[in-house]
Amino acid sequence: xxxxxxxxxxxxxxxxxxxxxxxxxxxxxxxxxxxDATKIALVGIPASGKTxxxxxxxxxxxxNLPVLYLPARPGSQTIPLYGDLDEEVVLxxxxxxxxxxxxxxxxxxxxxxxxxxRPMDDPTKLWVELAESRGEQGVLTKYPLPTxxxxxxxxxxxxxxxxxxxxxxxxxxxxxxTIDEAGGIISDYFTYDRLxxxxxxxxxxxxxxxxxxxxxxxxxxxxxxxxxxxTLLGRFLQDAEAIVLLLAPSLPSLRxxxxxxxxxxxxxxxxxxxxxxxxxxxxxxxxxxxxxxxVERTVRDRTFQSAFDSDxxxxxxxxxxxxxxxxxxxxxxxxxxxxxxxxxxxxxxGDGRPLLISESGAALSPEEAESGGVPVMVNTTLPIxxxxxxxxxxxxxxxx
Amino acid sequence: xxxxxxxxxxxxxxxxxxxxxxxDLSRSMLAPLPEATGxxxxxxxIARAAVxxxxxxxxxxxxxxxxxxxxxxxxxxxxxxEIHAANLPYVQSLVAMLxxxxxxxxWDALALGADLLRxxxxxxxxxxxxxxxxxxxxxxxxxxxxxxxxPRTDRADLLVHLAPPGSRLTVRVIGIGNGTERDKGVDSGRxxxxxxxxxxxARATGVVATSSYQEVDTATELFEEIVQAFLDIEEPSPAxxxxxxxxxxxxxxxxxxxxxNEHATVAHLGGPDALAPDASAPDPEGPTLEVxxxxxxxxxxxPYAKDRYGPLGDAVNAYLAADYEGALQHLERARxxxxxxxxxxxxxxxxxAHGDPSDAARALLSAWxxxxxxxxxxxxxxxxxxxLLQARLQKDTETEALVRFLEESESKVEQQPPEIRASLRALxxxxxxxxxxxxxxxxxxxxxxxxxxxxxxxxxxxxxxGVQDLRLENTSGDRAVEGALDFIEVCLAEMR
Numbered sequence: 001x002x003x004x005x006x007x008x009x010x011x012x013x014x015x016x017x018x019x020x021x022x023x024x025x026x027x028x029x030x031x032x033x034x035x036d037a038t039k040i041a042l043v044g045i046p047a048s049g050k051t052x053x054x055x056x057x058x059x060x061x062x063x064n065l066p067v068l069y070l071p072a073r074p075g076s077q078t079i080p081l082y083g084d085l086d087e088e089v090v091l092x093x094x095x096x097x098x099x100x101x102x103x104x105x106x107x108x109x110x111x112x113x114x115x116x117x118r119p120m121d122d123p124t125k126l127w128v129e130l131a132e133s134r135g136e137q138g139v140l141t142k143y144p145l146p147t148x149x150x151x152x153x154x155x156x157x158x159x160x161x162x163x164x165x166x167x168x169x170x171x172x173x174x175x176x177x178t179i180d181e182a183g184g185i186i187s188d189y190f191t192y193d194r195l196x197x198x199x200x201x202x203x204x205x206x207x208x209x210x211x212x213x214x215x216x217x218x219x220x221x222x223x224x225x226x227x228x229x230x231t232l233l234g235r236f237l238q239d240a241e242a243i244v245l246l247l248a249p250s251l252p253s254l255r256x257x258x259x260x261x262x263x264x265x266x267x268x269x270x271x272x273x274x275x276x277x278x279x280x281x282x283x284x285x286x287x288x289x290x291x292x293x294x295v296e297r298t299v300r301d302r303t304f305q306s307a308f309d310s311d312x313x314x315x316x317x318x319x320x321x322x323x324x325x326x327x328x329x330x331x332x333x334x335x336x337x338x339x340x341x342x343x344x345x346x347x348x349x350g351d352g353r354p355l356l357i358s359e360s361g362a363a364l365s366p367e368e369a370e371s372g373g374v375p376v377m378v379n380t381t382l383p384i385x386x387x388x389x390x391x392x393x394x395x396x397x398x399x400x
Numbered sequence: 401x402x403x404x405x406x407x408x409x410x411x412x413x414x415x416x417x418x419x420x421x422x423x424d425l426s427r428s429m430l431a432p433l434p435e436a437t438g439x440x441x442x443x444x445x446i447a448r449a450a451v452x453x454x455x456x457x458x459x460x461x462x463x464x465x466x467x468x469x470x471x472x473x474x475x476x477x478x479x480x481x482e483i484h485a486a487n488l489p490y491v492q493s494l495v496a497m498l499x500x501x502x503x504x505x506x507w508d509a510l511a512l513g514a515d516l517l518r519x520x521x522x523x524x525x526x527x528x529x530x531x532x533x534x535x536x537x538x539x540x541x542x543x544x545x546x547x548x549x550x551p552r553t554d555r556a557d558l559l560v561h562l563a564p565p566g567s568r569l570t571v572r573v574i575g576i577g578n579g580t581e582r583d584k585g586v587d588s589g590r591x592x593x594x595x596x597x598x599x600x601x602a603r604a605t606g607v608v609a610t611s612s613y614q615e616v617d618t619a620t621e622l623f624e625e626i627v628q629a630f631l632d633i634e635e636p637s638p639a640x641x642x643x644x645x646x647x648x649x650x651x652x653x654x655x656x657x658x659x660x661n662e663h664a665t666v667a668h669l670g671g672p673d674a675l676a677p678d679a680s681a682p683d684p685e686g687p688t689l690e691v692x693x694x695x696x697x698x699x700x701x702x703p704y705a706k707d708r709y710g711p712l713g714d715a716v717n718a719y720l721a722a723d724y725e726g727a728l729q730h731l732e733r734a735r736x737x738x739x740x741x742x743x744x745x746x747x748x749x750x751x752x753a754h755g756d757p758s759d760a761a762r763a764l765l766s767a768w769x770x771x772x773x774x775x776x777x778x779x780x781x782x783x784x785x786x787x788l789l790q791a792r793l794q795k796d797t798e799t800e801a802l803v804r805f806l807e808e809s810e811s812k813v814e815q816q817p818p819e820i821r822a823s824l825r826a827l828x829x830x831x832x833x834x835x836x837x838x839x840x841x842x843x844x845x846x847x848x849x850x851x852x853x854x855x856x857x858x859x860x861x862x863x864x865x866g867v868q869d870l871r872l873e874n875t876s877g878d879r880a881v882e883g884a885l886d887f888i889e890v891c892l893a894e895m896r
């Protein structure tokens with residue numbers, strides 16, 4: 001039985017990064033990996049919102065991140081997503097970095113950061129913090145490394161999913177995974193099906209990688225790094241039971257648009273070939289003017305119940321530029337009505353700052369916001385909850 | 401970009417419109433070069449004639465043009481600037497005084513030519529055309545790296561001088577003779593490694609650099625190569641375009657595939673079964689066509705056209721000299737000797753250049769009609785020539801982008817193995833066919849839109865599989881092939 005609860009002080013051990021030689025005073029490495037966790041892959045092109053999604057959910061599972069949820073439709077129920085307090089590590093980030101970009105013979109160095117459970121005696125701080133040395137930060141930041149071409153980060157987050165009223169007893173360990181800081185790895189893997197692995201111990205070969213445009217012209221160290229990332233992703237997908245696809249609207253670059261469309265098509269191809277549930281999250285929905293106006297109205301009217309017709313928006317008005325693709329696959333890997341969500345991790349106040357509201361629901365002026373407030377975040381948990389729901393539904397019916 | 405925030409600047413000359421001829425004036429240029437007819441003329445005499453022709457052309461089209469000559473040292477004969485009718489005689493007299501003597505400072509001359517094209521901010525933007533018949537034996541300041549890429553320690557690096565970051569440069573080398581022996585022709589091996597290293601530098605630094613090397617052995621070849629080097633200014637080819645440029649071109653071309661009502665010409669490109677048109681629907685352009693026009697990659701006459709086409713060659717030469725009345729007269733005289741489709745095509749081309757779009761449209765329609773009688777492997781290229789001309793006539797930039805890319809891509813992979821060419825051709829055909837499935841999803845032409853969308857996606861997937869397989873087959877990593885595949889990928893993404 002798993003009952004979410006805060007751990008005692010003795011259980012607050014900080015993890016140490018695994019980079020470099022073992023220090024003189026080794027600290028306990030947190031317990032890692034839940035082998036029987038149900039695995040979900042989160043995928044998206046660079047800058048599609050993967051990092052934010054992970055960070056937001058990590059805060060959500062701490063229960064004390066001040067966030068207001070606007071359910072997608074009237075009648076939505078409590079979303080049964082919980083932090084997994086049986087797992088000491090809630091979030092694990094492994095950075096794979098080429099040791100020397102200028103050295104063709106250089107290797108790949110791995111650094112792992114563990115974000116561990118903390119007691120909630122200080123409710124103003126996030127529940128999860130980076131183990132050791134960054135505790136003072138209080139918030140989680142982007143990675144310090146300067147380039148995206150010499151590194152990628154494999155992220156794993158643990159949580160639990162269960163039905164309301166049956167917390168703990170019937171909840172299941174879940175593991176969300178992504179390849180961060182190098183979304184191109186994800187894009188390439190799904191776009192080019194000649195890269196797909198067919199076994200959990202298989203490896204993407206150098207020969208296969210030539211399907212990636214201009215791969216031959218890359219530096220050797222980057223080629224090795226990329227191949228490693230493709231292999232890690234391919235292996236994870238062997239055991240994954242669902243995929244959450246993040247799509248970003250309003251991409252300014254033609255190449256980014258093409259990359260996202262090709263990724264989406266590849267993901268559809270993958271889930272249909274592997275019979276996996278797929279959930280789509282249109283991230284950064286606050287960039288879509290109509291959606292943003294709808295959220296503001298909802299907040300202003302204090303209904304907190306959105307009637308925004310995302311299906312109509314996506315299919316008829318092409319909000320993410322995926323009209324034909326969604327229509328083609330509707331009813332196969334996904335239901336456009338049930339499995340596509342608009343999400344915004346932070347709604348803009350319209351003047352370059354987050355929209356903050358008071359406890360009574362009133363929007364705060366910039367001056368009032370100085371002294372605090374609740375940031376409005378929209379539907380962010382729904383895609384992952386829907387993915388969990390579909391996994392369990394398939395298990396109960398024996399489908400897949 | 402910062403420039404957007406600044407006050408509007410006067411329109412700058414396009415980099416394609418700035419050209420410098422770097423002309424060899426070493427003693428060996430006094431040597432004769434045989435004509436195809438058996439006659440002989442001095443190399444310098446031929447070069448001068450070509451320069452006169454170029455001057456005539458650039459004085460009409462406003463191109464900014466300059467000349468650097470070199471023997472023991474390089475010097476600026478004509479600074480880069482517009483050649484006006486008023487100063488043309490003066491410039492011609494300068495050219496008439498060009499007299500060969502001494503040795504060849506090729507690298508120093510290229511560096512000087514680059515300086516003429518250099519922007520105040522340091523980038524080099526424009527076209528350099530080097531005409532030489534020998535090996536460098538007099539440069540003292542600049543040199544390219546050794547063929548293996550190792551830099552020269554005794555001279556400044558010519559490549560760095562030619563193509564600093566931000567540059568957009570075209571380098572064309574016209575080499576006289578094959579240079580198998582020193583001083584008996586251009587050092588083609590050295591020149592090849594120079595251009596190869598230039599391309600490598602461009603790839604590494606993001607510079608847009610186009611380069612070509614053409615060896616000539618006869619007077620006619622030399623004259624035409626020099627003249628065409630300054631007429632035939634292409635956009636950077638698919639092999640050298642950056643991926644962003646290719647994405648932009650592909651997105652532009654995809655519009656031609658997506659909007660049949662606005663880009664009807666494209667329907668001719670995809671083969672007889674591509675779109676399965678409604679047989680009862682009237683075709684506003686008449687029947688589908690083919691032609692036996694001059695098979696060039698860019699709409700201009702290739703070398704030896706006059707030899708090959710006889711009377712048509714005279715018409716084309718007059719056309720290139722902007723003597724459109726004369727071109728029409730030559731064309732009429734040649735009419736009995738050339739295929740009808742060629743006649744109509746060139747009539748349309750000349751009329752369009754002459755500013756008579758109505759006559760051009762009539763002639764083009766005749767060309768389409770005449771093309772029906774043509775068949776065989778050359779048909780596709782002929783159809784594309786007509787389509788390209790029609791696109792220009794209609795100012796249909798989307799179709800022009802599409803046709804030009806298809807043509808240039810195929811011409812640049814001619815050296816590839818037959819199976820690579822066949823695969824690429826099949827992908828292009830598949831891309832054109834997508835036009836039909838896309839329309840079914842967009843125009844309510846299908847009873848079941850979801851089924852139509854699925855058919856379209858299945859077609860996309862099939863082509864995408866072909867793209868992947870061709871990338872794997874392209875073991876040489878040929879950049880023209882890669883560029884074509886990049887183009888197809890973006891087109892596919894646009895067709896959604």
